[in-house]
Amino acid sequence: MxxxxxxxxxxxxxxxxxxxxxxxxxxxxxxxxxxxxxxxxxxxxxxxxxxxxxxxxxxxxxxxxxxxxxxxxxxxxxxxSPGAERPLKKPADFSRVIGEYVHVSLYEPLEGQKAFEGVLRNYDESGALLEVRVKTRTKQVLVPLEKIAHARLAVDL
Known part of the structure; x- marks a missing residue:
């Protein structure tokens, strides 16, 4: 089967x-x-x-x-239990964790990267809006839904 x-x-x-x-x-x-x-x-x-x-x-x-x-x-x-790094698969999973730290892996690079970690600021039909740290500053990255291969909660160290 x-x-x-x-x-x-x-x-x-x-x-x-x-x-x-x-x-x-x-x-x-x-x-x-x-x-x-x-x-x-x-x-x-x-x-x-x-x-x-x-x-x-x-x-x-x-x-x-x-x-x-x-x-x-x-x-x-x-x-x-799915543990601290629970997978995010359904839209409701993403909506429930807005404001939390997540890891998103992509099918293809976006801005030269195939993975991002940051705070999920929004999730809708346009994609997942992440606030990511780049050295001493933060920036927002909109990841289109069709590029998301896997997503999960992440532990922010």
């Missing part, structure tokens, strides 16, 4: 479980590492998730995956 297909099926199963547990489904990964396959489900909520949240979602999801059986090979199921 194709990798995208597995994550789509798992998303359909996990969304109502996450909603029933009052957590947000942040991301799903299905990937092979060495000889083993991993299905990673990342959840979050205001104030962060704890081990009990992860355990409840994991148990329910495991039960449903056993019934639907969308994955033909053996795998490890991991349910956890």
């Amino acid at each position: 194709a990798k995208e297909r597995v994550t789509d099926i798992v998303e359909r199963i996990a969304l109502p479980i996450a909603a029933s547990e009052n957590v947000e489904l942040v991301d799903i990964e299905y990937k092979k590492e060495g000889a083993d396959w991993y299905l990673r489900v990342f959840i979050d909520k205001q104030g962060g998730v704890d081990i009990d949240d992860c355990s409840r979602v994991s148990e329910q999801l495991s039960d449903q995956l056993d019934i639907v059986d969308p994955i033909p090979n053996a795998y490890f199921l991991e349910v956890s």
Whole structure:
């Protein structure tokens, strides 16, 4: 089964479980590492998730995956927090973190760079407006949406 297909099926199963547990489904990964396959489900909520949240979602999801059986090979199921460097994928993810420090990787260079880190000042159909530090000054960079390959929260050191 194709990798995208597995994550789509798992998303359909996990969304109502996450909603029933009052957590947000942040991301799903299905990937092979060495000889083993991993299905990673990342959840979050205001104030962060704890081990009990992860355990409840994991148990329910495991039960449903056993019934639907969308994955033909053996795998490890991991349910956890996305961590401090949470990925930003949906428009709502970006809107929620306006004013926070982010890392944005690009498909192609913009102003000679393929990555920027800075404070997200705005996000709309024109792109992500970042305030980045360049030595002793700051400048604003508008990153068009179609150039964004990956984005995540970042730790500002």
